[in-house]
Amino acid sequence: MISKANTLPALKYLSAYPEHIQARVSQLIAKNELGPLLAQRYPHKHQVQTDKALYDYVTEIKQEFFRNSAAIAKVAFDSKIKVIQHALGTHTQISRIQGGKLKSKHEIRIASLFKNTAPEFLKMIVTHELAHLKEKDHNKAFYQLCQHIEPNYMQLEFDLRLYLTHQDLNSSSTDNY
Numbered sequence: 001m002i003s004k005a006n007t008l009p010a011l012k013y014l015s016a017y018p019e020h021i022q023a024r025v026s027q028l029i030a031k032n033e034l035g036p037l038l039a040q041r042y043p044h045k046h047q048v049q050t051d052k053a054l055y056d057y058v059t060e061i062k063q064e065f066f067r068n069s070a071a072i073a074k075v076a077f078d079s080k081i082k083v084i085q086h087a088l089g090t091h092t093q094i095s096r097i098q099g100g101k102l103k104s105k106h107e108i109r110i111a112s113l114f115k116n117t118a119p120e121f122l123k124m125i126v127t128h129e130l131a132h133l134k135e136k137d138h139n140k141a142f143y144q145l146c147q148h149i150e151p152n153y154m155q156l157e158f159d160l161r162l163y164l165t166h167q168d169l170n171s172s173s174t175d176n177y
């Protein structure tokens with residue numbers, strides 16, 4: 001079945017993108033082309049399945065780009081993270097004064113849905129959270145840093161949002177999409 005454009009769900013993951021982009025995505029959905037497109041572009045699943053493996057994966061990238069930053073205290077998949085807008089993962093910095101010096105402890109949590117995604121999407125979300133080691137806000141410097149770590153970052157973030165959109169549509173309807 002092809003849904004009329006005005007009955008399509010709002011593209012909440014793509015709300016920050018220009019209208020003509022959202023219109024194109026709506027067309028792909030209406031023509032049942034979004035799923036096949038994603039499957040073709042991202043055919044593989046990564047093997048990082050445990051918090052330990054995730055810690056090693058994150059640490060390896062951190063060592064390459066942020067060798068001088070403090071070690072990350074904890075890295076974990078977290079099933080409680082609700083995937084909305086910019087909350088795909090969390091990065092927390094716990095600061096305290098110890099012996100007259102400010103000490104920081106970094107923790108990175110990645111939404112568990114990333115356990116079952118393409119390696120490119122895991123790389124994208126880890127890049128995002130690591131970039132927060134240096135830049136707290138989602139500003140221009142932040143995205144430049146993301147692209148320094150992963151040159152294809154902007155495309156991957158967009159495609160991840162397509163993927164999340166597709167997942168949402170598939171879980172809310174079995175027939176129409």
Ligand SMILES: [Zn+2]
Nearest residue numbers: 086128132138
């Ligand atoms: Zn962020």
